[in-house]
Amino acid sequence: MKLILRKSALLIALILLVLSSCQRDTCRDTICLNGGACIDGTCVCANGYTGPACNIAPDLCAGVTCDNGGDCVDGVCSCPEGWTGPNCDILLNPCAGVDCVNGNCINGDCNCSEGWTGSDCSTMQHAKNMIITKVEIYDFPSTNNGAPWDANDGPDIYFAMNEGNFGADDYLLLTDVQNDVNINNPGILVYTNNLPVILNDVSERLFSIGIMENDNSDDDIMFTSSPFTFAHPNYHLQNILEVKNQDYDIEVRLHVQWQY
Ligand SMILES: [Ca+2]
Numbered sequence: 001m002k003l004i005l006r007k008s009a010l011l012i013a014l015i016l017l018v019l020s021s022c023q024r025d026t027c028r029d030t031i032c033l034n035g036g037a038c039i040d041g042t043c044v045c046a047n048g049y050t051g052p053a054c055n056i057a058p059d060l061c062a063g064v065t066c067d068n069g070g071d072c073v074d075g076v077c078s079c080p081e082g083w084t085g086p087n088c089d090i091l092l093n094p095c096a097g098v099d100c101v102n103g104n105c106i107n108g109d110c111n112c113s114e115g116w117t118g119s120d121c122s123t124m125q126h127a128k129n130m131i132i133t134k135v136e137i138y139d140f141p142s143t144n145n146g147a148p149w150d151a152n153d154g155p156d157i158y159f160a161m162n163e164g165n166f167g168a169d170d171y172l173l174l175t176d177v178q179n180d181v182n183i184n185n186p187g188i189l190v191y192t193n194n195l196p197v198i199l200n201d202v203s204e205r206l207f208s209i210g211i212m213e214n215d216n217s218d219d220d221i222m223f224t225s226s227p228f229t230f231a232h233p234n235y236h237l238q239n240i241l242e243v244k245n246q247d248y249d250i251e252v253r254l255h256v257q258w259q260y
């Protein structure tokens with residue numbers, strides 16, 4: 001009986017020895033890279049590596065979708081211009097961060113309002129031409145140095161404009177005459193005939209204006225101005241230009257438009 005037991009124990013020991021030597025053999029020639037471990041002769045890989053020796057790097061772009069022509073690089077979408085987001089599916093606002101001071105942003109570029117220029121529409125534009133569309137006389141001298149303008153009725157008033165000094169020659173603008181204006185209640189004298197008048201290169205020129213009283217023989221001067229300029233930027237984008245002289249009770253308003 002003792003002999004049988006001894007033989008059995010020896011057999012079990014032999015089997016264990018064979019088994020253990022078999023396990024050593026299966027992984028003896030197996031190399032598992034990148035943190036992989038050999039189990040029963042096969043590499044069990046870590047960190048997403050694959051391959052018989054865990055030698056194939058994980059595909060970081062597997063399962064990553066890049067829309068609108070984006071490319072996956074190391075698991076991150078590289079988006080084409082105009083798109084953003086993890087999957088390039090968010091449309092970028094091309095006007096985000098674009099500040100158009102005097103204008104509107106269209107597709108990332110500033111569309112400037114009239115009279116403004118520059119990449120952000122902050123630069124005043126020099127008007128090239130000025131167009132006079134209407135003349136209004138709000139005030140004028142009520143007497144001719146104390147005497148009435150006309151002996152028996154009211155003054156007969158017209159407006160004129162010259163280049164340079166005021167004079168009867170070469171009027172740039174000459175309105176019709178409003179006859180027998182009621183001195184006590186003249187209202188606003190509105191002139192639109194012979195208008196509009198276009199003044200080219202306006203900022204480079206000098207002008208003078210006159211309010212005249214029409215007489216059959218020789219017209220009287222109610223008021224004439226010294227030459228002045230409509231130069232940039234004093235009148236930038238203004239549509240009503242006031243010419244005033246309180247010493248002579250003068251107020252004229254020119255209604256204008258600008259061309260750039
Ligand atoms: Ca008169």
Ligand SMILES: [Ca+2]
Binds near residue numbers: 155213214
């Ligand atoms: Ca007269």
